[in-house]
Amino acid sequence: MVATRITMVTLGVADIAKSRAFYERLGWRASGASNESVVFFHSGGTVLGLFGRESLAEDANVENTQGSFDGVTLATNYNSPEEVDAAFAHAVACGATPTKPPEKVFWGGYSGYYADPDGHLWEVAHNPFMQLDATEHMTLPE
Structure with missing residues (x-):
């Protein structure tokens, strides 16, 4: 049987440093595995990741378009x-x-x-x- 769980949510962001600062102001704690290209936050049993929006779209092999609501x-x-x-x-x-x-x-x-x-x-x-x-x-x- 395949495991059914969410281990990580990754957000594609325009400015990693700006987004990291925002989440840290909220109280999220970044992992030491973070760097200028990607940030990982501790969140109980799930990880929140921040990755450049363009890089995330490229990694997923999709077009980098953004509407008013991504669903x-x-x-x-x-x-x-x-x-x-x-x-x-x-x-x-x-x-x-x-x-x-x-x-x-x-x-x-x-x-x-x-x-x-x-x-x-x-x-x-x-x-x-x-x-x-x-x-x-x-x-x-x-």
């Missing part, structure tokens, strides 16, 4: 709406562009969105139906 969002879940509000405010203070302030949402949770310097969308959310475990990983119903 991908990333998410960080929290234990309460108050934690969501604090995380959202922190991201904006670090230079994120707010796209949707946190609010109660139709599915019964609480969430908002911001964009990083390259427009990658991050959701900050509290999902009362999928709590975080002791290691802050989201628990999913069986």
Whole structure:
């Protein structure tokens, strides 16, 4: 059987140094394996990578085009709406562009969105139906 897990998310960015500084202001901790061409951040059991957008497109053998929405969002879940509000405010203070302030949402949770310097969308959310475990990983119903 093939393993089903996400081990790394890589974002194609316009300026690696600028993006690294943004994520470090947010509190992400870069790995010693990082260099001027690629940055790796510790994130529990998953790695967040930053790689030049053009280089990432070349590596994937796709055309380097960017629309207003690439159809991908990333998410960080929290234990309460108050934690969501604090995380959202922190991201904006670090230079994120707010796209949707946190609010109660139709599915019964609480969430908002911001964009990083390259427009990658991050959701900050509290999902009362999928709590975080002791290691802050989201628990999913069986």
